[in-house]
Amino acid sequence: MRPVSPWQWSPLGLLLFLLCCSCMGSPSPSTAPEKKAGSQGLRFRLAGFPRKPFEGRVEIQRAGEWGTICDDDFTLQAAHVLCRELGFTEATGWTHSAKYGPGTGRIWLDNLSCSGTEQSVTECASRGWGNSDCTHDEDAGVICKNQRLPGFSDSNVIEVEHHLQVEEVRLRPAVGRGRRPLPVTEGLVEVRLPDGWSQVCDKGWSSHNSHVVCGMLGFPSEKRVNTAFYRLLAQRQQHSFGLHGVACMGTEAHLSLCSLEFYRANDTTRCPGGAPAVVSCVPGLLYAASSGQKKQQQSKPQGEVRVRLKGGSHPGEGRVEVLKAGTWGTVCDRKWDLQAASVVCRELGFGSAREALSGARMGQGMGAIHLSEVRCSGQEPSLWRCPHKNITAEDCSHSQDAGVRCNLPYTGVETKIRLSGGRSRYEGRVEVQTGGPGPLRWGLICGDGWGTLEAMVACRQLGLGYANHGLQETWYWDSGNITDVVMSGVRCTGTELSLDQCAHHGIHIACKRTEARFTAGVICSETASDLLLHSALVQETAYIEDRPLHMLYCAAEENCLASSARSANWPYGHRRLLRFSSQIHNLGRADFRPKAGRHSWVWHECHGHYHSMDIFTHYDILTPNGTKVAEGHKASFCLEDTECQEEVAKRYECANFGEQGITVGCWDLYRHDIDCQWIDITDVKPGNYILQVVINPNFEVAESDFTNNAMKCNCKYDGHRIWVHNCHIGDAFSEEANRRFERYPGQTSNQIV
Incomplete structure (x- = not known):
């Protein structure tokens, strides 16, 4: 669509246009627009949400009917003219694609073309009043400079300060x-x-x-x-x-x-x-006002959850993931808007959406992208009821993953917890408010058993995002006048909205060390890492090796073999090893850094570098009922950026006592052929098993999501060969698919020798 220009007019029309221009002279910018006959009968206003008094969707009333402007060919010059119509000195920007929400009624102007010096929008070229092929999804908006024209008084402008300003x-x-x-x-x-x-x-x-x-x-x-x-x-x-x-x-x-x-x-x-x-x-279920309501709602049959949020630092926000054919995947942000975001929020038991996020603002997902161009009216009970486009890998990338921020009920839980003694508002000794029939009082939490999961709940309740650390000793923070311990035995799963929802001792306080220096503390952060194992690589690289004992002295020193290796006839014989590569990605919004500082890293002579984490990954062989029959005794790990996504620079490396960690958008690769990257299965009998790999198993380092840290594979071992298949992240499948998780491979499995 192109604007109608004077060169497309008839000869007579062009002549009249030139005569008119010669009479008027060259227009110049005006600070106090003169009333023109062409703008008589028009009224202007700014509308939409979210916005400030000087920005919004532009609406024009003509012949008693309010309408909008299409964003086709809209420019900053047109925004200048409209801002002056609204009584502002100039525009600082403009918006397209109904950023402030779609309007209603007529679309009065399309292909609006202004030079920026016009005194009225009626002087700009367009397709003509009411002639448009647009929809309200293309409504234009303006951002005006928050400075009024001197002496501006125009009854044709609906004052934006009082129009559509219900913000709370x-x-x-x-x-x-x-x-x-x-x-x-x-x-x-x-x-x-x-x-x-x-x-x-x-x-x-x-x-x-x-x-x-x-x-x-x-x-x-x-x-x-x-x-x-x-x-x-x-x-x-x-x-x-x-x-x-x-x-x-x-x-x-x-x-x-x-x-x-x-x-x-x-x-x-x-x-x-x-x-x-x-x-x-x-x-919603999370916010049922009483336990009776919650039990009543939970007693109702619940269908399979088909939408979830990942990567958000606060409740009701995150990357949108949907379940299709038993597998979780993300949603492409093309045409993603408040209506679709609100359907997701309500489906999950929250209110409408505050923001529809695009550009992977809540971190990138991994795996399938299931939906694109989702178009919801806002009335649908589920995102799956909205018209959408099925997607292929060529259509969209995870850099376009859609997200949401939902409206949440006010529960007041943040008023029952506070931090003291820290260097910033994100850290300190945890103080909670308790009290029953008697007066309310503030007190400390016993540090016994306090860890990352408990700290995650505390930081969430405080509205401070994630927990970098859960501290059991806080002697270096001044506790002020609060010295009494009022809560002990706190055990959280990490998903609770407040510490009250975690298991903890009742009125009786049981604490091994009652001094205030041994009470719980936290260090919170708005962002966190999120580690994910590349499960397909495990399946592709798994194989069995019978390795001679004389080649395993270094591995034995680092305790990388099964306990029976101690009684072997060294250096004769061999150990049977299940080897595979593991590629660990950081898909979060913060680098993954080891908990221990450099001063406590351990030098490993065999590997020739320092190891920063004693326990970073568990490798296990389990029976179908979950009994462990073999484990990888990998002593410790060195974390570094082996490879990164495009435009992401490596920051960490193990060599030369370098900084260790995994950068956002990078991954650490442990190749199948390096020492201790195996499970010693010498003593495992033939049968059907599960290969399980768990990253960060003791929650030593904070992550935005611990549910995706485990990977499982089916494997069948006949004493000579092993078949590995169906490798997947623990939460990549639906609950039903996980229950049906096969205990042995089918005839079409990849045979690994």
Whole structure:
């Protein structure tokens, strides 16, 4: 599509155009635009979400109907003209593809072409008013300089400070109905306007409106509410109404995207015959207001989960992954928007989406990309119900993985925990608030058993992301006036939203070391690493080697053989070794660094370099029922960047006492032919087994996700040969597929000799 230029006009039209230009002279920029006849009858405003008062989707009212502008051929010059129409001095940027949300109604202008010096948008070339082949997914927006034109006063501009500026919503519980636990799920709707909090008139209030409000507050759905009580209550109270005429379709991610009408400041007839709008929301499973609700919801049959979030540092955010044919994969960010993101959030038990993230903002996935060009209306119960395009490897890459940030209910858990004594707000001794019938008090947590998983929960509760370290001794941090230990025996899985949800001792405190110096501490971080094993490489490189004992002296010194090797007839005989390569990728958003500092690294003479981690990976052979029959006694590891993705530079290497670690976007390769990269299976009897590899098994180093640290393979050993197949990351399959995990290879397995 191209703009209509004067050179495409008829000869008569071109002559008139030239005569007009000669009369007008060359236009020049103006700081106070003069009213032109062409702009009479037009009104302008900024709309959409999220935005500031000087940016948004451009909307024009013509003939009493509001409409938008298509982004085809839109430029910064056109944005300059529109910003001046809105009373700003100039534009600093413009947006395309409905960044502030799709509008409604007509698309008034398409192929808008301005030089930037026009005094009115009517002077710019276009396809003509109302002539467009665009959709609202192509609505244009502007970002104006936050500086007003001097003396600008134009009744044709709807003041953006008061238009669509509902940026926050809350529910106020009814007075006299008892103290409600958090989160608040029912109450009077209040919106924050520039002049404070106001209530909303319930005239014409619909379930669609309630659905949008609940989504903003972090709840996936709404339910009917008994308004009789609230109407009776309204007769006894005074109310301040600031908003009426709310009309949502129910698909909006934010109330600002609905059609809204605000009361004028001097309007004395506010909400006649009406009452404050009331909403009741249904919390997701994670946020059920009481244990009774949670048990009731859990008792309902749950279908297989087909959507999940990975890599987020806070609840309700992460890379979107979907389940297809029993395998998890990612979603391409093409055409990814708030509607699709909101479907994901509600499906997972959160509210609507705050942000639809693109460009792998939550880290890159690994493996399949299942969906692309997902187009949701916002009403779908699942992302899989939205129209989408199946994808091939050539269509998209993991650098385009889509993500979301969801609205969450306010639970107040962050007010029950704090840090003290640290050098920054991200570290310190953990203090928690406890108390039952008596007064609330702050106290410390016993350091016994406190580790990375417990620290992860504490950092999540604090809203500080991940845990770099969980500390059992905090003598170097001043505890201030708090010295009492009020919680002990804390054991977390790492997924809890607060320490209260972890197992811990009750009223009786049991702590081996009661001094304040031995209490729990954390060091938190907004980012973390995420290690993942390349499972296909294990399957491709596995083989058996009968290695003579005289070649294994170094390995024996490093305890890389089974215990029976000690009684072997050295140097005669051999050991049977299952060898394979392991390639460990860091797909997180922070480098993986060993927990130990250089001062405690160990020099290994056989390998000729320092090892920074004693336990980095476990190699095991298991029976189908999980009994361990052999293990790789790899003594310790040296971490380095063997290879990296394009445009990622290596940072770590083992040679010459170099820094050790794995950079984001790089991987550490342990080749099958190096010492100790094996499992000694000399004593293993023929049978069906599982080969299991676990990275960072003791959670010594923080990661954003520990569920993908294990890899499993089926293997069949007949005493001479071994077959290895079906290697996969522990959480790459669905739960059902994992339950069906084969215990022996089929006839089509790759035979490894």
